[in-house]
Amino acid sequence: YLMDTDLEKNNLSDRQITHNLYGGNWENRMKQEYLLGIGGILLLQHLGISKEIYHMNEGHAALISAQRLADYVEQKGLPFDVALEVVRSSSLYTVHTPVPAGHDYFDEELLGRYMGHFPHRLGISWQEFIDMGRTTPGSSEKFSMSVFALNTCQEANGVSYLHGVVSRSMFAPVWPGFFAEELHVGHVTNGVHLPTWASPESQAFYKKHLGTDYVSRQADESTWAAIEHIPSDEIWQLRSQLKENLLHYITHDYRKRWLRANDGSANLPEGLDCIGLNTLLIGFARRFATYKRAHLLFTDLDRLSRLVNHPDRPVRFLFAGKAHPADGGGQGLIKHITEISRRPEFEGKIIFLENYDMHLASKLIAGVDVWLNTPTRPLEASGTSGEKAEMNGVLNFSVLDGWWYEGYRPNAGWALTDKTTYHDQQMQDRLDAHTIYDMLEREIIPLYYDKEGKSYSEGWIHHIRNSMMYIAPHFTMRRMMDDYYDHFYKPLSQRQQAVNASSYAMASEIVEWKKQTAAHWDEMQILRVNASGFELRTTNTDVIQSLEVEIDRGGLTAGLKVELIVASDDNQGGLTLAQSIPLELVEQSADSRWQKYHVDCRLKNPGIHRVAIRVTPHSALLPHQMDFAYVRWAAL
Structure with missing residues (x-):
């Protein structure tokens, strides 16, 4: 609505x-x-x-x-x-x-x-x-x-x-x-909505080879297995048609829109008429936030010039997108790319398409050969534009961030590592730019042009085939909705029905439990932690270590969860959880006020760790520990 x-x-x-x-x-x-x-x-x-x-x-x-x-x-x-x-x-x-x-x-x-x-x-x-x-x-x-x-x-x-x-x-x-x-x-x-973002030609292709009911089975990898047996020339015909659609759009419809928007007074980007159908097209189109790093491709202009001006293996880059009205950095990136695209060595080879909208996006994500994405890790939450391209047989080349961290498969696209080598972002940017150039020169461009006398590269088609079969089914909105239903909607529905039943009786019971626990929490005392012989520094994970904790609950009636917490330095000034080992209640007084907890355990990950006892209140009524996050710590 x-x-x-x-x-x-x-x-x-x-x-x-x-x-x-x-x-x-x-x-x-x-x-x-x-x-x-x-x-x-x-x-x-x-x-x-x-x-x-x-x-x-x-x-x-x-x-x-x-x-x-x-x-x-x-x-x-x-x-x-x-x-x-x-x-x-x-x-x-x-x-x-x-x-x-x-x-x-x-x-x-x-x-x-x-x-x-x-x-x-x-x-x-x-x-x-x-x-x-x-x-x-x-x-x-x-x-x-x-x-x-x-x-x-x-x-x-x-x-x-x-x-x-x-x-x-x-x-x-x-x-x-x-x-x-x-x-x-x-x-x-x-995931993305397949019937919206798969082009009409792609949908006709899927209906022919996967069955007319493929949409209802789109999230099942077995549905896409039939692509293994589709002749390579049919896959190439689909990709050629989608590229032709894109080129026709930007040389006709886009031209008309441009001239109308600019009253015929602005210069149309050069080279729109000179892009060949067999030229490798790489697309980059999205919101121009600075963390998307659209500038990476332009860090070595000499090397970029050699790529786009190669006499036998030409490459063309199509850029499009908009920046947030208040994002001066993003607007500056667009200006920078536009200025570079007007230099003599890049005219008609690096093209920025203005007035980015869903119609232009639908043509780009289907018509280019490679979809490029270069976010600063790990700031790409998902990045669905690559999924839209995926639905049309376009190959992705991206940082292992967002959806591509899960989606990437060898021989079905290309990836930059998810690891950060340098804390200095400028140095990391230079490294990533060098890697992009290197992968384009050594892997992507040679594979595309390795045609061996045919009109297409069998190796390229092999990548497309793998991409469709093993990646596409896992990033549709159908799969996404199934996940929301299974992991969240259904469990929440069951939970809210239980909480609301009998005039909200369970909700009232939870509130009473929380009030009582909060009122008496400070009365609870950790009397003794017996860690005699407990090795805080060990190189032997086979050593069984014993630990006992005695607690005076005071007036607290809530159940307790007593854990041995083992943490490690995360090299960034914080701690990361290495192990959480629960202790078992082994003895208590008749009124349950005094309790003893015990564990025999083996520590993992030999080395120096920070170790402590954590006590939290527990109730089967709670959906998770963070629902009532009271915590008490004790040192060993």
Whole structure:
């Protein structure tokens, strides 16, 4: 449902709220997120739509939780703490970027101007409300929509495996006492909608060879196995047709659009008419954020000139994209590339196509031979443009980041390592640029032109065949939705049904457990840690080590989880979890106040580690440890 404030009944300032996704001041951004979150829930109510699960696509939608909380308090008469359990049990937050600019933080004064009435509606104080959006409650931090989403959603996920790892590290400060590796933040790798991004020619090709019902079976690798037996010349015909479509578009339709947009007064990029159908085309088109590193190809212009001016193996580079209106660095990159493309040695060989939109994108992702992506690791959350190209038999050449970290297969595309060699980003950029040139010169260009008297290279077709068979089926939206259903929607649906049953009895039970545990947590004492003979420095993983911990629970009735935590330095000033070894309750007093825990264990990873005892409250009612992140530490 598209929400739009540009209506005659609204005043002029309100009509402008939805004019631009980006741009404007922070107050307009606050209005947009108020409209999206709170207005979005009100819209669904007006339409009579009620669902089990509410999925926040990025923190910008986090205020849906505020409105849902208010509804449960005001309409159902639930106490705030109970309403929070109900809302959390039915909410999922998906984070899309590790880049700080993608997470919104609002000053307390601005937040209060729009959300100041909500604490009264919820029956809590302003301090309690604003602390829900702070990494450190009680501090003077700005209100983070992402933190508010994490605190009001039971589950959270990144949009690729590697992005899930990065997100856990990014959000670790929200749950002090736990390591990033332990957090409940998962991942579902993005996929693309095959019927939208596979060209009509590609879809006809798939229907012919995979079956007319291939769309319903698209996420099954066995569906694509038939590509193994398709004659090479048919695959080449498909790729040739898609390239011809692209070249026709940029020499006819694009030319008309350009001249119309520029009133016929601007110079059209040179060389659009001179690109041969058998020329290797490499495409780079996306949002021009600086971390995408579009500049890498231009770090050695002499070497680049030799590539594009080779008499027998010509290469042409097509660039397109837009920068954020406030991103001067991204705009500068576009200007830099455009200026280089106008130099005599690069005219008609490096071409920047302006006015990037979905129509131009659909032609580019299907018509080029190679899709190039060069993000700064690990800042590429997913990178779906390469997946769109994938659906058309285009080969990917990218850093092992985002989806390509999972998607890359040997002999089905090319990859730069996911490892960072230099902490100095400029040195890393130079290394990556050298690697790109080297792989183009030694692998990609020779493979494309190794035709052995044919009109195409069998080796190139072999790569395309492998790419279609072993990569494409795993990056469709069908697979993505299956993953969301299996990993999040279904478990959340079952959880919220249990929490809501019998007039929210389980939610009330959880709240009572948390209140009792919080009230008596400070009474719990770790009396003794018996680590006699425990070797903190060992080179022998076969040594069985014994450990005992005695605890006085005081008035605490909650179950306890007692662990031996072994951590290692991460070489960046922090710690990474090496082992988490649970201790077993072996003895206790009649009233269960005094308890002894014991473990016999073998330590992994010989070397020097940091070792401590961690005690946390435990209840089968909780979905995960971070749901109630109380922690007590004891040294050995």
